[in-house]
Amino acid sequence: MREIFKAYKLLFGFGKKYCKLLLYKVFILAIIAGLLAPVGIYIDKEIINRALLSAKFNNFEIKSLIPLFIAFAIIALLKQFLSDLSYGYYSQKFQLVIRTKVRGELLEKASKIKYEYFEDEKTVEIIDRTFNDFDNSVRLLFPMYVVYFLTSSISLVGFIVFTAKQAWWVPLVLLLPFFPYLFLQYIKRYDFYNVIEKYWKKDRINDILAEYLKSRNYIREQRIFNSFNYLIDIYEQRIIKRNKEFEKEYKKYWKDNLIYNLIIDITIVINLLIQLYMLLTNNPNTSIGLFIALSGQILGLKGLYSGLIVPILSSVRQMRYINFYYKFYEFENTKSGSINIVPKEIEIEFSDVYFKYPGTDKYILNGVSFKIPKGKKISLVGANGEGKTTLIKLLLGLFEPTSGHILLNNILLDDYSEEARCNIFAPIFQDFYKYSLSLKENIAVGSIDNIDNYKMICEAAESAGVTQFLYKLPNSYDSQLNRDFTEGVDLSGGQWQRIALARAFMGNKPCILLDEPTSQLDPMAEAKLYEEFSNIIKDKTSIFITHRLASTKITDKIFVLKDGKIEEEGSHDELMTHMGIYYDMFNSQRSWYKEENIC
Template identity: 30%
Template sequence: MNNFGQSIKNIAKISPFIRKKGKLWFLLSLIQAAYNGVTPFVSALLYGAMINHLIHYFQDRESGVYQVFYLLILQLCLAQFSYLIRMFQAYFMKKFEFDLDHDLKFLTNQKVAKSPLSYFDIPEFYNQLNRVRGSVSSKFLHPIMNMFQIFQHIVTLLSVIGYLISVHWIFAVLCIVVFIPLTITQLKLSKNRYLVSYLQSRDSREIGYIANLFSDKASIKEIKIFNLSNHLNERWSQRFRIVSGQILTLARKQQWIDFGLQTGTTLFFTGISFFILFGKNSKVTQVGDFYTITQMIQNVQNSFTQLSYLTGSIYEETLYIQDFYEFIEYGDPAFAEAAAAAAAESPPTAAVQFQDSIEFDSVSYRYVNSDAEALKDVSFQIKKGEKIAIVGTNGSGKTTLIKCLLGLYPIREGNITIDGVSLHEVSPQNLQELMTVVFQDFTKYAFSAHDNIAFGDIQKYRDRELLVAAAEKSGVHQFVQHFADGYDTALGRLLADGEELSGGQWQKIAFARALFRDSEIMILDEPTAALDPYAEMEIYKEFEKLTRNRTTIFISHRMAAAKLADRIVVMQAGKVAEVGTHQELIERNGVYREMFELQAEWYR
């Protein structure tokens, strides 16, 4: 009963959505359930009466025909009324399902958008996200529809058992005794089914991931070149067989238990039928009465079987609702504690214009569920208008440092300030307005060229003049102006028959998006990593124009690019190893010179 009580609490969480957009559907479903609940009882009585009147008519042609005709008309009217309710209920259910699907997926997208980037380093978060994706509304509506069916079968039982009590009171007691083991068994199986689903989430995610590799244009090239198809197919097959095998094991167990319970209940109700027909207190005097009673017994059997199944499946299905809200309310304890402490100390409401400097003061950071520090006691300053290069080997902490500055990773030790104001105090919106960024793995949206640039500042989405100006600065206008539909041309062929761009052209699109935002601070994360030497040289030549009048921070592992900066910050193992100009660092004969000469060696 605790499980069923938890199920009711989970279903109650849907009530705000029903009050908002599903009142009519709920009312029609309730009427339909009540009507369908009474229908077996009424139908058994009507058909029993019809059989009796037909027998009288065949025995005596002068009586019974009109009664049969009236009963048939009544049966047809009841059927039409049932169809009418079902028709309206189906329409409003479909409408509510669309509304609910929209609201729940919108809620999920909001949660993902608002979640700290550090959550995406936690497998549990990914597993939960994977479980709550898909046809959300149907998973929410199934337990409610099952509740309506439970209500329907309860109405059937009350009406039918009431009739059977008039035959003999013992039937009601025996029926309830049969229901208890059925319910307990179904609840246990339902819990096992959900636990299997819960534990399979990682394997299911890998199955989906491998399947996506075979449908992704970028990955299919490596699959062919490295001859990975057999290996990946075998790996997919192993995971698939493990998951399907666990499901089939439960299914077999369910079928055998259902068979045993069904056999037992059938024998039980067969015995009741014999008692009614041949017992000393039997009140059966006509064939129609016999039909009515046997139909009532079958209705009781069917309703008890359905109730036991529905009670168990409701627990299983409402666990999805519970899982959904656990995902929506998900919060890493360490992050939540740090964020709450920071908010209590200085709520993020301050507005900063950035007039002076950005300062990193003893900043340290470690990833969730990791003991290793990605950043260790990092301290340096960036003056307004400076162009700063952050260099270092892979894993030295360059990108992590920038993500902390962008507010994507929470700072738990040390502080970052803008004009003396702690990042904890700066409102997220203000921080986003101050900075624009071009990541190494920037997004290539399968939308129009206009969309790909305008997404840099959605508030100015319709300002085509500013958009074209950003495109001209970045070099995008040179190729987009030749497209058939200009800036309205789709990029890529995922959603439409659009234009395919080269790596260099996509990089320019990313720069245009950053320029369209027109922020005080521009951050470039390995901006030329995917470019050929010509495209890379073109970007370097345009660097001054692209970053003019902006404080610029760019990350690079190419030492030649660092020469464009006013100062260079050298990262090593999460720490600041050196800071200075190119010439100063060369003369210092330290880490920077070693990396610079190591790369220069390849060009001699």
């Protein structure tokens, strides 16, 4: 219960902050809607009693009934109007506020939390559900449940007032099944919600599979490999299995509901009989009018009960989603030190760095130590999965070392502010993002502060060779990329890679980190880029991850990563003389090139 109050405090806080008036309007509306029930009973009673009286004495006077008829019509219309206003308008409006303002707050928080939360399944669930389920829960909790609960409570009070006048025990009979009904519903429904929760993980896996079946990038491969039917089969089998399990739960739920409904139905009959008894025994506070008016309401007792119970019970379920919101806000923000200066030159030092990914036991880095002097360029090589990209992620502060230190110009990396770090490093990963934005924006994301610096964007594009295909684009730098929009243009992998490179050249950052920057370029383009590279990166400190060992020649030194350690270190010639891992790797590639030449 405390959690529910806490959640409503949070929601009313949003309401107060973003739409104060709406908050008040909802409460006023709910109170009016609640009052309509007892007022309706009174009006119905009066109309029937007066009509019967007139008929008895044969002096039917329509005039005296007109105000009552008008009130009757107003109540009937108002009921519908208030319901539409509440569920059709206020509810949507509040959700829109949540979707825009609160989601904006969530996005801002997401931009600050440590990157590691996006790579751990447990925390990914929290992020996913905060974004997807939270605003839906909010819509239900407010205004829906609030209106539902307030309206039903006030209606019930009206009911109690009318029936208590007949005899003190009549409202008790009315309320008698409420508590066992609430209790049974609580236990069973709670179970049912627990079952639903278990399916989140399975549903997520299915959703990911469904995404493969409808997303352009995946469909191409499925067509080529003809794996479409196989994936559809898996998807269908999973869904059928899930639905069967779910069906069992629904059946159980339906059976339980039969019992609840029976309790309510028996209550309805008992209360109707009580009203009849009151009428037949000439109870002074009963009349035919009241009997008919109350009977109508008693028949709707189920709605009244669910109006009281559903908001309470469903609120319990919604708390799970609201809890995701709290957990999300408990995520630590990326550490940001106090040093705001961006040095012109950077020296990088890893000192005995150990690292394992959060939630895993295996050390990916096992005591890595090295130093890259200012302005020097190194190649980082090693077999797949040796931890090259991981090392870059650590250098960027996306993850923190499990132990050991990373220093920039002899200062701990953590001591630099986040902003400074962003302005020091220009990283390009293998899986860089292809934004459905204009070419200009796609380049400028590398240093978004320079989005309007046309000269810088052009220079970055020139350095990365983007200008070589610029003439093919319909609107030059303003061309929309990707085919998500009708006017969008598709580019080749190599062309995209050049754009990604251009991002790295934005903002004149002192340290460039390139993770396989030329893997998609054709050999001539790659060779040319290497030629130009020294000029482009000039005095910048650079780390160059590559599997094409020929490219290591443009760097000053080569580090070979093996079993989480720098196993070899030196120039190309030194490592070749050493005849270790690098020597073997280089020779295997050399022989491959030779064979190809022979062909």
